[in-house]
Amino acid sequence: MSIKILLSYLVLAPIVGGLLAGLDRRVTARMQNRIGPPILQPFYDVLKLFKKETLVVRPSQTLYIEFFFVLTVFTGALFFAGGDLLLIIFALTLAGVFFVLGGFKASSPYSVIGAHREALQMMSYEPALMMVAVGMYMVTKSFQITDIIHYPKSLIMVLPGVFLAFFFILPIKFRKSPFDLSTSHHAHQELVKGITTEFSGKTLAIIEMAHWYENVFVLAIVYLFFASNVWVGLSVSLLVFLSQMLIDNATARVRWQALVASSWLVALVLGGANIIYLMIRG
Amino acid sequence: MSVLSKSPWIIHYDGSSCNGCDIEVLASLMPRYDVERFGVINTGNPKHADILLLTGSINEQNKPVVQNIYNQMPNPKVVIAVGICATSGGVFRECYNVLGGADKVVPVDVYAPSCPIRPEALIDAVVKALGILEKKKAASLAEEVKK
Ligand code: SF4
Numbered sequence: 001m002s003i004k005i006l007l008s009y010l011v012l013a014p015i016v017g018g019l020l021a022g023l024d025r026r027v028t029a030r031m032q033n034r035i036g037p038p039i040l041q042p043f044y045d046v047l048k049l050f051k052k053e054t055l056v057v058r059p060s061q062t063l064y065i066e067f068f069f070v071l072t073v074f075t076g077a078l079f080f081a082g083g084d085l086l087l088i089i090f091a092l093t094l095a096g097v098f099f100v101l102g103g104f105k106a107s108s109p110y111s112v113i114g115a116h117r118e119a120l121q122m123m124s125y126e127p128a129l130m131m132v133a134v135g136m137y138m139v140t141k142s143f144q145i146t147d148i149i150h151y152p153k154s155l156i157m158v159l160p161g162v163f164l165a166f167f168f169i170l171p172i173k174f175r176k177s178p179f180d181l182s183t184s185h186h187a188h189q190e191l192v193k194g195i196t197t198e199f200s201g202k203t204l205a206i207i208e209m210a211h212w213y214e215n216v217f218v219l220a221i222v223y224l225f226f227a228s229n230v231w232v233g234l235s236v237s238l239l240v241f242l243s244q245m246l247i248d249n250a251t252a253r254v255r256w257q258a259l260v261a262s263s264w265l266v267a268l269v270l271g272g273a274n275i276i277y278l279m280i281r282g
Numbered sequence: 283m284s285v286l287s288k289s290p291w292i293i294h295y296d297g298s299s300c301n302g303c304d305i306e307v308l309a310s311l312m313p314r315y316d317v318e319r320f321g322v323i324n325t326g327n328p329k330h331a332d333i334l335l336l337t338g339s340i341n342e343q344n345k346p347v348v349q350n351i352y353n354q355m356p357n358p359k360v361v362i363a364v365g366i367c368a369t370s371g372g373v374f375r376e377c378y379n380v381l382g383g384a385d386k387v388v389p390v391d392v393y394a395p396s397c398p399i400r401p402e403a404l405i406d407a408v409v410k411a412l413g414i415l416e417k418k419k420a421a422s423l424a425e426e427v428k429k
Contacts, residue, residue: 034316044288053356193327200329
């Protein structure tokens with residue numbers, strides 16, 4: 001059973017992720033009173049990038065990105081195989097670290113600043129992610145995704161604070177305003193393209209595909225909160241994704257100080273209060 | 283039509299233009315013309331770009347910048363001279379320090395004269411450039427096969 005899910009994840013996640021990215025660009029364009037590109041545009045972009053020349057500053061930078069891709073896919077694979085939530089979070093962090101290293105290795109001022117910011121972003125979302133793991137363990141008494149997903153009650157009823165803390169850091173993972181410091185999909189053109197500045201051709205395509213896998217994985221965590229009913233879970237995940245576009249178009253990018261301070265504050269206050277409540281209730 | 287022409291990413295550089303053409307370039311990205319319908323993205327990063335839009339008559343000071351941007355773009359790539367200034371130097375042709383056109387510093391594939399360029403003309407130039415992009419890719423593939 002889990003093998004089947006795993007295989008379908010490996011095949012379907014980039015397709016779903018790419019379609020979501022296409023939907024994102026379309027909806028964003030509509031919000032800006034434009035028509036926007038076709039839904040399949042992200043696939044065209046990635047296929048084109050595979051046809052382009054790949055320029056590198058140092059050959060090893062590509063290696064880091066390949067590790068980043070493999071580990072991101074691995075993170076999702078662990079999740080869909082019903083693995084350990086803690087291990088999943090560590091794998092995600094490791095993937096992020098390789099991305100940051102790739103940015104540093106390329107060693108242009110733009111990608112290095114992007115890498116610094118990516119590291120800050122990781123630091124900002126980590127507490128909320130840990131709260132998710134801790135909160136889910138306290139309710140279901142297990143870190144295993146298989147146990148969490150089969151928990152009879154809806155987790156959102158007992159973990160609303162943790163969910164809000166997680167929701168708050170979602171723009172970081174989706175690379176959306178106000179937290180798209182390290183790199184962004186839009187032509188804001190601040191610091192050129194941040195951490196992805198020095199990557200071109202195939203390497204850039206790999207980063208983009210890793211992002212698709214990551215988006216699916218992040219939405220799967222959202223799903224966990226509503227897992228007691230499949231349809232509620234799926235529609236809430238989609239709604240959360242759409243809400244990110246609204247947030248993206250309605251907010252301006254914040255400075256990194258505000259990013260770190262606000263995400264920690266929200267995680268500790270909302271998530272922390274939720275977990276303390278669970279502890280008291282026993 | 284291959285994917286190359288379905289996702290043209292552009293980089294736009296102002297080589298001592300009067301800003302008229304630059305405003306028109308940006309106007310094409312705005313809701314009225316919305317070139318993102320065709321997958322066009324203004325990347326602002328030569329390493330991600332396929333098409334270089336050059337405006338202005340190019341002078342001694344920005345010559346190395348233009349060449350640097352051109353060299354940093356991955357193949358296949360095309361260059362469009364936007365506006366009469368980039369095409370030939372226009373009214374600034376005789377000025378001291380002005381080189382008189384983008385083709386004095388980098389190979390230009392498409393010339394789009396007029397002052398300033400209209401978004402329709404610019405979109406037309408990009409479509410022409412896409413054809414050339416395809417040809418360049420086909421040529422480089424043929425060369426690889428020969429090797
Ligand atoms: S062509 Fe005209 S509008 Fe364009 S840069 Fe030259 S003078 Fe300005």
